[in-house]
Amino acid sequence: MDQTSVISDAQAGAAVSSATLPVVTPVPVPVPAAVRFKAACPDCRGRFELPAGALRLVIGASSRTTFYSFTCPECGAAVRKPAGERIIELLTGGGVRTLRLHTAP
DSSP states (O other): OOGGGOOOHHHHHHHHHHSOOOOOOOOOOOOOTTOEEEEEOTTTOOEEEEEGGGOEEEEOSSGGGOEEEEEOTTTOOEEEEEOOHHHHHHHHHTTOEEEEOOOOO
């Protein structure tokens, strides 16, 4: 073997550890205050837009325990609807407060 191409593991580790790596800090993504979500009430059949603060997202261990909820602004009914992956993505990205349920081991 050519001696110039042989590098021991110790030498390789020393070369990596002496290199200066840039410090990467996460940058929070701002959520505009004007984010609104279209919703409908199954009781009064009203259709409306709600701000993120009017919705709550609950993520459980199964699809039965994963839902979002809000109070209908037209009739005052408490509304609870299932939340699939896409709904979870949209609501969390829009700044909706989220509660994660934990199950006992």
